[in-house]
Amino acid sequence: MKFIYCPICSDKLIEKEIGDEGLVRYCASCQRPYFDEPSSCVEVLVINERNQILLLKQNYITETHWGVVSGHVTNGETLEETVVREVLEETGQEVERMQYVESYYFMPNELIMAGFIAFVHAKPFNNSNEVDDLMWCEIGEVNKYIARVNNMSGIHFDNSMRVLKMNN
Ligand SMILES: [Zn+2]
Structure with a gap:
């Protein structure tokens, strides 16, 4: 800024x-x-024990597509702490371990986004006022839903699949 x-x-x-x-x-x-400097964010692909991907519907971001967990780093917090907090706040899932993937620069909002994969055992979803809907999606179905226009969710999904050596 x-x-x-x-x-x-x-x-x-x-x-x-x-x-x-x-x-x-x-x-x-x-x-x-x-x-x-840009603002710092995390972009998190959440995957459960059955290799399903967690997708979020957030109408204030896009009314037609679904995205992955994202959120701003709070001052005093590490990236890993942000990942754990945002995943819990937005979805109710508890991160058991995580893996760094790569970072993205999002020009429109001057954001540097650190991309992670978070591994969880599926728990009931919580209600966050930032999230309109949540679903577990089979890897092969993700491309039907995931946002790729003006949104880093799609590319982060692709990169995460490459890192996990999974086919999407
Ligand atoms: Zn001054």
Whole structure:
């Protein structure tokens, strides 16, 4: 995010040479740099003991397709803690182990998304107000539902299948 004014004191930021970072926006009053950084998110493919994939319907994201678990990293949290928290909050599933896949840059929202696979034993779904519906989907059926336009769910599913050496 590119700040013009300091979000703490609202002074106009200057540009300052900082180490080998080059010119960085800087608040002279707070003596604080503001790097042009993306927000951090996780993108999580949840898979159960029967190799079914958890898909979420979130109408505020897309009304026609289904996606995987995603969420913002909270300050003070590791990526792994975010994965465990978001999977529990959005689906009620408890992550038993996880595997990193790869990261994605989502231009429209300036997000860096760390992609994981989370392995669970299927538990009853919970009710999250961010999620309109949930389903366990057979791997061969996922392509009928998963969002691929303006959404990283599809590519993350593909990459996860490649990492798990499963055919989709
Ligand atoms: Zn300031």
